[in-house]
Amino acid sequence: MIVLGIESSCDETGIALFDTERGLLSHALHSQIAMHQEYGGVVPELASRDHVRRAIPLLTEALEKAQIAKHQIDAIAYTQGPGLAGALLVGASVACGLGMALDKPLIGIHHLEGHLLSPLLASEPPSFPFIALLVSGGHTQLMRVDAVGQYELLGETLDDAAGEAFDKSAKLLGLAYPGGPAISQLASLGDPDVHQFPRPMLHSKDLNFSFSGLKTAVLTAVRKYPNALSEQDKANVARGFVDAIIDVLVAKCQTAMKQTGLKRLVIAGGVGANRQLRASLNAAANAANPKKRFEVFYPELEFCTDNGAMIAFAGAMRLLAYPEQADKNYSFNVRPR
Numbered sequence: 001m002i003v004l005g006i007e008s009s010c011d012e013t014g015i016a017l018f019d020t021e022r023g024l025l026s027h028a029l030h031s032q033i034a035m036h037q038e039y040g041g042v043v044p045e046l047a048s049r050d051h052v053r054r055a056i057p058l059l060t061e062a063l064e065k066a067q068i069a070k071h072q073i074d075a076i077a078y079t080q081g082p083g084l085a086g087a088l089l090v091g092a093s094v095a096c097g098l099g100m101a102l103d104k105p106l107i108g109i110h111h112l113e114g115h116l117l118s119p120l121l122a123s124e125p126p127s128f129p130f131i132a133l134l135v136s137g138g139h140t141q142l143m144r145v146d147a148v149g150q151y152e153l154l155g156e157t158l159d160d161a162a163g164e165a166f167d168k169s170a171k172l173l174g175l176a177y178p179g180g181p182a183i184s185q186l187a188s189l190g191d192p193d194v195h196q197f198p199r200p201m202l203h204s205k206d207l208n209f210s211f212s213g214l215k216t217a218v219l220t221a222v223r224k225y226p227n228a229l230s231e232q233d234k235a236n237v238a239r240g241f242v243d244a245i246i247d248v249l250v251a252k253c254q255t256a257m258k259q260t261g262l263k264r265l266v267i268a269g270g271v272g273a274n275r276q277l278r279a280s281l282n283a284a285a286n287a288a289n290p291k292k293r294f295e296v297f298y299p300e301l302e303f304c305t306d307n308g309a310m311i312a313f314a315g316a317m318r319l320l321a322y323p324e325q326a327d328k329n330y331s332f333n334v335r336p337r
């Protein structure tokens, strides 16, 4: 079965073809980051219009790369939500039109399920069950994953998402959107002993997170400098922020592993691309005490942030597990929240 995946929930248009026999055949991506950068964040109307412009050329590119014709597609998966309503509507409309024209079924995919399953696209994927840490621009969640479609929410952020905290703190330091990668790079030049920022909810026994206080601590630190911050000052603040947020993310993962007794941890979502996070998690996973050890799995770097491959893959997995979910009514329904 060849499944076409369409992702358009935010500022990336992603199109991919996944074959349940042969694996990922191709994927094509256009990022709108450069377009939104001058506004300091994603402008929804501009995002929708750009998805309209990109969708068909990317589809052509994906088909050419995979060397298949469009009538060979067996089903079409599209991101149903959450995301920007207008942006989601573009992907859903393309899926619907194509589905009707080719007489193929559709399946709407939850964007987070796409992220959650993306590490299974790797050459050595984890087996079920596993714990997943989902850290994106909009969400921070710990989930227990027993099978495709069997997810239990163990904890989540009570306010800002991890990616949002990265982006907002980066903005306070004058870095361009999306600030996650930039603030991390700056942090590597910073002195870890200058700023000790709070580690919100580090010692709460639950698996919830809270990052808005950390962002406020960054703001307070920035305001304490009487003059403009030097590059080194900025790097020191960045270092304090990154050390704090990563300490919390790693500690909560350790608690989740301990509480559930599972031995596999999967990291998904844009913040999963973070090098410091990966280094700290790998160190935690190789704990001196063998009882505390676990394995960590990451998606390929290109599949950490939004992409079509994870939607094609999630669609294929869902259609195999729940064939009744294939929909030929073409009455698509996007769910921004």
Ligand code: KG4
Residues within 6 Å of the ligand: 010, 135, 136, 137, 138, 139, 162, 163, 164, 166, 167, 178, 179, 180, 181, 184, 269, 270, 271, 272, 273, 274, 275, 304, 305, 306
């Ligand atoms: O998963 P994603 O592409 O989109 C959402 O579904 O939100 O995640 C985007 C988020 C942004 O907040 C971005 O700053 C963050 O992931 N991000 C990073 C890194 N790469 C992307 N944060 C920290 N370090 C990175 N290397």
Ligand code: ZN
Residues within 6 Å of the ligand: 111, 115, 136, 137, 269, 270, 305, 306
């Ligand atoms: Zn995402």
